[in-house]
Amino acid sequence: LEIINFLGEKQPRIAKILDGVTVKVGSDEVTLTGIDKEKVGNTAANIEHATRITKRDPRVFQDGIYITERA
Known part of the structure; x- marks a missing residue:
C-alpha cells in the first residue's frame, strides 16, 4: 500500500499488506x-x-491513519 502526499511529502510511504487481507x-x-x-x-498496525x-508536535499535526473501530 502506497500512501502518497502525506503531509506534502514527495516520497510515498509504504505499508505492507499481508496475504488474505x-x-x-x-x-x-x-x-x-x-x-x-x-x-x-498486523496490517492495520503496519498502516498506522x-x-x-515524527519531529513535529502531535497536538498541532493530527494527520494520519488511526484505528477507530474494531470488529
Missing part, C-alpha cells in the same frame, strides 16, 4: 477485511506505523 479505500476511511484476525490486525509523525 483485502483493503477498501473510501473517501475518508480505510476498511480492512479478512479471515485471519491476526493478519488483519507507516503514517506515524
Whole structure:
C-alpha cells in the first residue's frame, strides 16, 4: 500500500499488506477485511506505523491513519 502526499511529502510511504487481507479505500476511511484476525490486525498496525509523525508536535499535526473501530 502506497500512501502518497502525506503531509506534502514527495516520497510515498509504504505499508505492507499481508496475504488474505483485502483493503477498501473510501473517501475518508480505510476498511480492512479478512479471515485471519491476526493478519488483519498486523496490517492495520503496519498502516498506522507507516503514517506515524515524527519531529513535529502531535497536538498541532493530527494527520494520519488511526484505528477507530474494531470488529
